Amino acid sequence: MNLSKRSKIALSILVLVILGGVYAYKVAYKPHKTIDEREVKFSGTAQDFIKTVKQDATIWQDVVVELSGSVTAKDEQGLTIEESVFCQLQDKAQLENLAQGQTITIKARMIGFDDLLEELKLDQTKIIE
């Protein structure tokens, strides 16, 4: 191609602007991180986790955890493990095959310690086992 020096410069700037724009758009509209993409901060029994949270509830907020325990209640909205861990499910259909008393392992996002009801609140719950 026989482009003048000026148009070559103009063309490169245009390409850079477009690339920059695409990059800025990607950063601004990046998708939400799923719980599988985030680091698991606690893995163990629900009972141990309850004890850990009660020591210092402030650090256990918006973190991904893996807990096991027995199902003590379930309703349309979610399930409760070991009486004081309330989990909202990502896919409510997973609730159907659950029975009270069953021991399960879940992966979820810990939202925080609900001091009105004195229980732990989790959402985006997935039943792994």
Add this chain to the structure above:
Amino acid sequence: MKNLIFSVVLLMTISVSAQKYFTKTGITEFKASVEAFEPVEAVNKSTTAILNVENGDIAGLLFLKAFHFKVALMQEHFNENYMDSDKYPKATFKGRILDFSFDELTEDGKLLKLDGVLNLRGKDKAISTIAKLTKVGDKIQVTSTFSVEPQDFDIKIPGIVKDKIAKTINVRLNYELIEKK
């Protein structure tokens, strides 16, 4: 005689222990959108609310990090720059539904005055609004709206985004309460 006194005391304590309705998955939304700009709005589907059906006392609690925005980056900014959610993780509400009477609730809904105090970022703000209470089967549905302003809670909006965030923020609640046993 002793037995009689015992039964009377027992009966009294039973009637004194207040009957409550509650939810753990109440929906709280807010909108601070300005037309022609990216909508600034989010929804929290994990709000806890407890209503004492004997006197109309109502208490609510939500975690700011459970607010979901469509745009992930906006959610990050909301928590980090505006709400300081690590330092102030919760928003709480304590109030009363005036002239509340459980027996007067109907399926068509009843409009009642709702007064209370919203605490956000450690700041209290008095809220006075109207709530609609509807009896849906054995549930009580509470819906309401009110508005707040960022400066009520010392939230500073930087100049560069000032035009893109509404001056008043509309909050909408929708809680379906079930009996607490």
